[in-house]
Amino acid sequence: MATLFWVMTCGGALIWAGTVAVLLYAVRRRTLYSEPAASRLIFWAGAVFPAITLILLLGYALWLMPSLRPLAQPGAPTLRIEVTGRQYWWRVIYRQPGTPPVVSANEIRLPVGERVEFTLKSDDVIHSFWIPALGGKMDMIPGRENRLSLRATKPGTFRGPCTEFCGTSHALMAFSAVAMEPAEFRQWLAGQHVPSAGATGTGARLFIRHGCGACHAVAGTEATGMLGPDLSHLGSRETLGAGILPNSQDNIARFIAEPDVIKPGVQMPGFDMLPPDDIEAIASWLKGLK
């Protein structure tokens, strides 16, 4: 892919410079060219040269395509990640044969060096899934299921923005993709199967009492809502609000009180009518869900 880009950029720059040079020469020179000579220029530079260049380029690009977007591999892949676009966040479900699925949101972790199959869906409007550092984008279209296979080659955290305009806060819809060493990744995934150690306590009671569980799920509590992001291990995520704020207790409290200010058009209603102490308690509890 990088080679294709550099071939096209350098080739394009040369062609541009060459054509503009001929154009400037045509404007400035003093000698007159005969009509047949000028017609030959049209034929060679206008028709033959672009035809040959484009055929070569096209052949090269088509030859690259299968390696960039492999068709379904024989045999089930070991790890499949289902990502569903929502206004304006992402539901992420890790599916592995033989274990129950792990539900998360707005952060995608994947093992370095392994091919991961993504299943891409949407529940409301069209979104588009893209991790620029790992590969091309793929739309998430209601009523359709798209597939994309990606492989991270080195560990790190990459930003992934939504790239199809999806409404008021399209600009505020992103996620982080964290590529981890495979062993570390398996350990992390195993941890996601069990509720967070801090799942019980005062915060949990307030969370349930104020009705947060109608939309959000937290493993190990009565909160099992599916309308909003799963918050079972919120404290361990790097960002908040689908990749737009650093994950801190203050930011969680702010999001609870006035989500619409942070993210215009968000579905979640604001809870600024709650006592500030309750908001702080819930925020601190959520931050503790590692």
Place this chain on the structure above:
Amino acid sequence: MSAPAKKLPKADLEAQAERLRAVWANPTGWRYWTTVNNTQIGLWYASTAFAFMLFAGVLALIVRAQLAVPDNDLVSADFYNQAFTLHGTVMMFLFAVPIFEAVAIFLLPPMLGARELPFPRLGAFGFWSFFLGGTFVCGSIFFNAAPSSGWFMYPPLATDKELSGIGADIWLLGLSFIEVASIAAAVELIVGIMKCRAPGMRINLMPLFAWYLLIVAGMILFAFPPLIAGDILFEMQRMFDWPFFDPARGGDPLLWQHLFWIFGHPEVYIIFLPAIALMAMIVPTFSQRPIVGYSWIVLAAVGTGFLSFGLWVHHMFATGLPQISLAFFSAASEAVAIPTAVQIFVFIATMLAGRVIFSTPMLFGTGGIAIFILGGLTGVMVALAPFDWQAHDTYFVVAHLHYVLIGGMLFPVIAGIYYYYPLIDAKHLSDRMGRSAFWLMFVGFNVAFFPMHLAGLRGMPRRVFTYPADVGWDWMNLLSTVGAFVLAFGVLVVVVDILRPKHRQNRGEQNPWNAGTLEWISEPEENWGVRSIPHVESRYPLWDQKNLARDVNDGRFYLPDAEEGRREGLITSVLDGDPMQVLRVGGTSYVAIFSAVSLGAAFIALTFHWWIATAVSAIVCFCAILYWLWTGTAEIPEKPAKDVGLGLTLPLYASGPASVGWWAMFITMVGDSTAFASLVFGYFFYWTIHPDFTAGIAGPGMPWPMTSAVLFLTAWAATFAARQLNARGFVAGMRIVLLLGLMLTLVASAAGFAGPWSHGMDPTAHVYPAIVWVLVIWVLAHAAVGAVMQAYCLARSFAGRLTPVYDMDIRNIALYWHFMAITAAIAFAVIGLFPEAV
């Protein structure tokens, strides 16, 4: 025959000119606005489109100001989304396409040596529709009601009433109204270019501008109808909840993307080709020689037009379509670069073979080409699916499309303004201001848009109202904003140059650039286009035909007079330009503006669901159009033929393929059939994406659709028989058969309606009944028009306005009925046979 006639004595000439002037004069006072003269309409049209461009430019500056720094809160997210949606919409629909219809309406008649286009009132109607629809769409932002779902309006975002509000309806209905006007203009331009050229101007002698406009008008005819079909489906979903794009009820959002981009990609070339056409007039003039490679450039333009219809899927590379189709559309998208390169090298070759005078128009032209080439090359990059997966919907594409459109369209348009300004009021624009404007625009443009390539490659998506500070896009965006304001300042200099008073400047000479084409004969002070219609023998008649300008102005060619006080022009044959007929065109009238206003009122009332106001306006519009047709068309002349000068006598009336009305009907119906084909495409699209497309819902059955189809075919046969009977002089027989046809039409419509109705098909339940109903309604609406036409011909026959000799009306409606029969047969075969037969 082509030699000019003897010059008349001065007094006779003066009298002739006075009569001609009176016939073509504009009304005065406030009635000035009812004029239909192509010069006025063209200027109003162009000024309105230019004003919309400035408005959309201001929106772009707001967008750039918001993006100047990260996490900015200058405007709200919602206002930003309205601003970028309206920016794209206005630039595409209200500037880029209409400006060329405007320029063509202004320039084509003098360029072809014609007095007028064939349907001046239609031109005025188109302008007023555009003016009203455009003002309505633009004005919405002042009420916080502008569309905010992007200019591409993807469902479900744009079909959901809570997410998109009334803005989406304003977009759909306002623009549908303008699309109708665009198609009207396309019909007028095609017929004008084919039939209204000066005698002797064979098709291979036609100015390149006319060639390009012919191609572009043809493209409009095939590109806009799919969008209109899409708009119908879209508005049915928004207004009546018919689930065309709702996956829960069998619909699919991707159908809209197909229909939109089948329109949307040719649209790019509909914008680009006329700009190249202006260059094809400017470059030969400033090289002081004919174009090198006339056939090359014509073939390349035709090729571009054809190929542009096979590229639409490259806007959908990331939707998950099969790779084999991606490969096909990548290849087709690359191929279009070849004819484009040919056109650019034709200009370079012409400059090489001539002595270039480097004027302001050339500066804008060559600067635009340099920008355009870069946009073309990035286009070659994004046309390849593997690269597009990265670049798609990022600022790389924003940079690409602005390089293509500003280099390939805005710069040539400004070159055209500097070049053609002397034709407007015989004055010059300032060379000094032009050059300053160019450098401001050129530098500002590159500073604004070049960094966007980098921002896109670094992952900045399009259509974001803000971006975080820590991802490395800051300086590029700041630079882009600075550049955008410099570019805007350059445009402002052009505007000041156009608007500054020039009354102190002396009247310039007639052909200041020593150009070779006919439009430079016309005098800005006169409305008649050409004083007499010349005989043309060359591609550059002013260079090759000695004293042509003088002889034309001395009234030594065709139609130098207006003895009967009528606006007259010549109709010539399509290929050879042989004179065939004198065409009398409509003059000043309220009817065009009145029809446009009432139609606009109907569309606007529909937006707000004011049903009664909609119905009233629609009926008023219907009556106005009937009055227009009755009083202004197919008029029986007071004598069969007249002497047009140079010893030539031509008929004053023609019907069938010899008449312009027949061609206009034919071309309109080709566009109409394209919209119908798009709906049928929708039917089969739904079928292919579902294992069982009917979802177990009962169809319209076979008996009713088949009955209806047969009845429609008999109605068609009756109409056709009426035409034949009339031509043979059996007037009474014609009336009886036509009345029979009218009744058959009504019965056939009832049978067509009975199919889905008797099976209780509920269009809101599932996409299958919805698409069946849409096809049936399409046929019924056309049958209603067909019935009105039959009744109209009956009335014309009784009124003595339709006779066996003067039979234009019935020949035109018979032509309509050929298309009607095909439409009905296909529609009922599709809905009646397919679910059963397969």
